[in-house]
Amino acid sequence: MADIQRNLRDTLACVEQSQTAPQTGLLCVLQARLVAVSKTKPVGSIQAAYDIGQRHFGENYLQELVEKSRQLSQDICWHYIGQLQTNKCKALAEVPNLWAVETIDSVKRARALNTACQHRPTPLNIFVQVNTSQEENKGGIPVAEAETLCRYVLDDCPQLHLLGLMTIGSVEHSGRIPNPDFQLMAKLQADLSRTLGRDLELSMGMSHDYQHALKMGATNVRVGSSIFGARAPKV
Template sequence: MAQVAAASDTQVGTALKEVIQRVNHACKKAGRSAPPPRLVAVSKTKPVEMLQQAYDAGQRVFGENYVQELVDKVPQLPDDIQWHFIGHLQSNKAKVLVDGVPNLAMVETVDSVKLANKLNNALEQQSRPQLPVFVQVNTSGEETKYGVEPNECVDLARHIHQECSKLCFAGLMTIGQPDYSSRPENFECLSRCREDVCKALDVRPEDVELSMGMSGDFEQAVELGSTNIRVGSTIFGARDYSKQT
């Protein structure tokens, strides 16, 4: 869940502390009694020096979008970091991700049975423990977005829950609009998907996370029940897409 950042003179450390304060304020505004959401610092395209500054300020959960970039960063940073993979994952890269990131804590973007099976097989080959995963849902209906349709999330969640012994179905995830903001109805749609999944799998809502909210909309997402927010540019500054891998 959201960490309390230690004092830091770095720009990254200061920005991280401000984000945590905003999260806590949004929780208070919404009257949330549950713990604050987990803060995933989205560090794609950012140099390891900036990640280290966030780490030194108390951050332990980081999110990366590109497999090779993540694999390259892992050995350069502390091994107690909890890495979340939050980008589109091609099924043929599942083994590379699992093999290259021993401290992989979550894959948030499972969007097909094929990908779930590939991740499961890669984990079995390494005798790794269960890996928590989220099912990515396309709540906005945009053709450019990955994710299953809302009416397909139950089937994929059921497959992971029943057929993938090395995966732990942990929740649902959605991405905002092109400007990294989202409409309330997108978040409400994800909440309805959770209701459907909980009913189908006979699990409690509190055991199914909602990963929603990014730099442009995380406060609104917190108020609407997000348990996992992904904040990048607000902490690290604008992304440099020329460094995509």
């Protein structure tokens, strides 16, 4: 537990040091949001991070998210960062302190989640996931279709709040500076913020590249192993 708390403090310090002040067309934030990715980690590990102030946590698996949300404090802000299945939207929307879904990549999924959120008192934050690397095995909408999906959420999904865009960069590009995936997303975010007339956040960067992502304009980073250690295989 002490290791987790030390790692979290170190990561928060890196977030603060790595963030570049927004230039033009980007959301003005004092500090980027750190989402501690807690998938496969026990409740005790999450509690250790919570105890020193961490509130945003990310989960990939619906059942894990449901179970952990019942056991932990209700002021935790949960981010669902796994692949969204339309038949699981109802169960996901029933998590009262679900703060954001970061993996909306089709009109079908947006529609299903919007319907599932009818009972929620306020619109649910969502990120539109973009496949910047054009990898067939990776989720996300093609760059050319991102505006259409964003407009659908804005115009036809009153129970959803379009918070921003998200991407998972390719392994091939992960060691490149600047990262082409991050460059593409920064341009897309600026273009769509201008076209849609609203500031969009940018969720990109994980344990191995979040510091570079922040320099490229990320406002939301998803960090797991740097905080909690290597994940055990999902069984």
